[in-house]
Amino acid sequence: xxxxxxxxxxxxxxxxxxxxxxxxxxxxxxxxxxxxxxxxxxxxxxxxxxxxxxxxxxxxxxxxxxxxxxxxxxxxxxxxxxxxxxxxxxxxxxxxxxxxxxxxxxxxxxxxxxxxxxxxxxxxxxxxxxxxxxxxxxxxxxxxxxxxxxxxxxxxxxxxxxxxxxxxxxxxxxxxxxxxxxxxxxxxxxxxxxxxxxxxxxxxxxxxxxxxxxxxxxxxxxxxxxxxxxxxxxxxxxxxxxxxxxxxxxxxxxxxxxxxxxxxxxxxxxxxxxxxxxxxxxxxxxxxxxxxxxxxxxxxxxxxxxxxxxxx
Amino acid sequence: xxxxxxxxxxxxxxxxxxxxxxxxxxxxxxxxxxxxxxxxxxxxxxxxxxxxxxxxxxxxxxxxxxxxxxxxxxxxxxxxxxxxxxxxxxxxxxxxxxxxxxxxxxxxxxxxxxxxxxxxxxxxxxxxxxxxxxxxxxxxxxxxxxxxxxxxxxxxxxxxxxxxxxxxxxxxxxxxxxxxxxxxxxxxxxxxxxxxxxxxxxxxxxxxxxxxxxxxxxxxxxxxxxxxxxxxxxxxxxxxxxxxxxxxxxxxxxxxxxxxxxxxxxxxxxxxxxxxxxxxxxxxxxxxxxxxxxxxxxxxxxxxxxxxxxxxxxxxxxxxxxxxxxxxxxxxxxx
Numbered sequence: 001x002x003x004x005x006x007x008x009x010x011x012x013x014x015x016x017x018x019x020x021x022x023x024x025x026x027x028x029x030x031x032x033x034x035x036x037x038x039x040x041x042x043x044x045x046x047x048x049x050x051x052x053x054x055x056x057x058x059x060x061x062x063x064x065x066x067x068x069x070x071x072x073x074x075x076x077x078x079x080x081x082x083x084x085x086x087x088x089x090x091x092x093x094x095x096x097x098x099x100x101x102x103x104x105x106x107x108x109x110x111x112x113x114x115x116x117x118x119x120x121x122x123x124x125x126x127x128x129x130x131x132x133x134x135x136x137x138x139x140x141x142x143x144x145x146x147x148x149x150x151x152x153x154x155x156x157x158x159x160x161x162x163x164x165x166x167x168x169x170x171x172x173x174x175x176x177x178x179x180x181x182x183x184x185x186x187x188x189x190x191x192x193x194x195x196x197x198x199x200x201x202x203x204x205x206x207x208x209x210x211x212x213x214x215x216x217x218x219x220x221x222x223x224x225x226x227x228x229x230x231x232x233x234x235x236x237x238x239x240x241x242x243x244x245x246x247x248x249x250x251x252x253x254x255x256x257x258x259x260x261x262x263x264x265x266x267x268x269x270x271x272x273x274x275x276x277x278x279x280x281x282x283x284x285x286x287x288x289x290x291x292x293x294x295x296x297x298x299x300x301x302x303x304x305x306x307x308x309x310x311x312x
Numbered sequence: 313x314x315x316x317x318x319x320x321x322x323x324x325x326x327x328x329x330x331x332x333x334x335x336x337x338x339x340x341x342x343x344x345x346x347x348x349x350x351x352x353x354x355x356x357x358x359x360x361x362x363x364x365x366x367x368x369x370x371x372x373x374x375x376x377x378x379x380x381x382x383x384x385x386x387x388x389x390x391x392x393x394x395x396x397x398x399x400x401x402x403x404x405x406x407x408x409x410x411x412x413x414x415x416x417x418x419x420x421x422x423x424x425x426x427x428x429x430x431x432x433x434x435x436x437x438x439x440x441x442x443x444x445x446x447x448x449x450x451x452x453x454x455x456x457x458x459x460x461x462x463x464x465x466x467x468x469x470x471x472x473x474x475x476x477x478x479x480x481x482x483x484x485x486x487x488x489x490x491x492x493x494x495x496x497x498x499x500x501x502x503x504x505x506x507x508x509x510x511x512x513x514x515x516x517x518x519x520x521x522x523x524x525x526x527x528x529x530x531x532x533x534x535x536x537x538x539x540x541x542x543x544x545x546x547x548x549x550x551x552x553x554x555x556x557x558x559x560x561x562x563x564x565x566x567x568x569x570x571x572x573x574x575x576x577x578x579x580x581x582x583x584x585x586x587x588x589x590x591x592x593x594x595x596x597x598x599x600x601x602x603x604x605x606x607x608x609x610x611x612x613x614x615x616x617x618x619x620x621x622x623x624x625x626x627x628x629x630x631x632x633x634x635x636x637x638x639x640x641x642x643x644x645x646x647x
Contacts, residue, residue: 002439009436013422013429020424020465097420099385101437102408305387305401308325309380 068265069125071205076118086220201268204289211292221303314358321391353545366536412482416494438485472503
């Protein structure tokens with residue numbers, strides 16, 4: 001719990017660091033947005049040509065995509081240092097300082113830097129999910145849609161462009177609450193259970209991503225070489241954005257049981273999309289998340305014990 | 313009771329020899345040649361509360377490895393360490409609350425932002441109350457003149473300024489033990505003096521136990537009553553500075569200059585074999601002797617009385633020379 005209260009201070013500290021170089025920050029926000037736009041653009045163009053992908057409609061895919069982005073966005077915010085762990089901490093010896101502070105070492109590594117611009121992905125994903133959810137059940141008037149799209153975006157822009165203050169995240173959250181409220185008010189089929197499940201699934205998704213990359217980072221404790229496993233694995237996240245059924249058995253198995261990215265994006269969405277043939281997988285999501293986070297923590301503490309530090 | 317107890321501690325590293333060149337690099341991919349390095353070998357010592365101990369050794373002697381084991385960064389391969397009531401690597405969370413660490417080569421401050429921001433975050437990390445925080449800053453400011461630096465980004469500080477801030481950061485949570493790994497490295501005379509004064513005061517007034525490593529032996533001479541010398545992983549000496557001087561052959565030398573060129577008959581001075589005389593050139597002569605056997609005052613008196621000399625200079629063996637001697641011999645020669 002003490003860790004949780006310090007988290008805010010770490011975040012604020014990093015915001016200050018980023019603000020020391022505002023130009024750099026703005027450019028990275030811009031490129032991040034461009035990336036998101038491009039990936040949705042691809043999906044749109046794809047479905048311009050085909051009407052369905054092995055029985056999955058455009059909206060359904062959009063939903064999976066959006067949900068994936070919600071988890072991925074949060075993961076990207078948190079994973080900046082995991083990604084560069086070997087280089088920044090082990091090879092440059094910064095892990096020494098980590099060991100000297102009375103906080104959990106993994107906590108410090110993760111929260112010493114944030115990829116703030118990825119909040120954009122999180123927000124965009126959320127917008128898409130809300131949109132599809134709505135679209136599949138009730139016809140929306142264009143005005144409604146504009147309302148839905150604008151509210152989270154408005155607060156998102158405040159977060160990213162206007163103030164960069166943590167307080168703005170409250171506004172962002174408030175915007176989301178408003179969206180959910182209106183959604184409810186318009187009598188969309190969203191039970192409280194759905195909402196709780198959605199939050200739980202988001203948490204599980206982020207946890208699975210983080211765990212996988214924590215495990216990859218721990219390799220740096222044993223191999224002093226720059227081990228370049230993280231980028232290819234990161235690229236595999238893209239596989240999880242589509243229904244696993246479109247892949248061959250080998251990739252299905254890989255995405256489910258070896259690097260369980262399907263449990264972080266596809267399987268969670270099946271429940272909300274009412275594809276009940278996957279309900280047993282859906283039920284397994286929290287278990288997979290818990291298993292992987294335990295494995296990751298175990299591996300991490302073994303790595304810390306074997307830490308060799310650098311010369312001098 | 314001892315505050316730090318180190319008993320029979322060893323640290324072995326496995327390193328991999330690399331072949332050179334592009335082809336060698338490719339070979340390294342497939343075959344690694346492990347080699348075991350004993351960075352620290354069977355080292356034991358204790359440090360009492362309130363002591364200020366200097367830990368010296370050549371590059372690669374095992375100083376930093378020892379400090380890293382003492383601070384809980386590294387796990388000893390064998391042996392045991394207890395400090396401030398904890399096993400450093402095992403009880404890391406509780407232990408690190410009670411210690412402060414400064415690595416001269418590195419900073420723990422956030423590089424891109426003002427110094428005070430780092431202090432504020434450290435204050436949260438160590439749960440320092442507002443009152444204690446202000447109080448500590450006042451104390452540091454008095455000796456380290458910190459206030460003018462607080463609102464400057466760390467990357468814009470000079471090395472000396474940064475070191476002052478790093479020291480303050482390490483003492484912010486009132487640690488009982490402080491480990492300093494080469495705190496004066498690369499600093500000018502004024503900055504060094506500044507830091508020494510600070511350490512002296514902290515040690516005397518706040519009873520902080522200090523273990524410091526350094527290459528600058530004047531640090532040790534000014535600060536520490538006790539030294540530990542480590543070489544190639546072995547502890548060679550543990551005792552007082554005077555003890556170190558006594559234990560080694562302390563040859564002193566006197567060089568004197570004659571008023572007029574000429575050959576000197578050293579026999580008339582009457583010191584037999586206890587003093588080694590040598591004529592360096594027509595004007596200058598040298599006398600090498602052991603202070604324990606011959607009092608330098610006696611020797612000078614005798615020279616000045618018997619010979620027509622213009623100038624006399626006395627050179628004592630410095631700690632530096634003793635240490636150089638130890639490093640090159642790699643063992644302690646009993647006196």
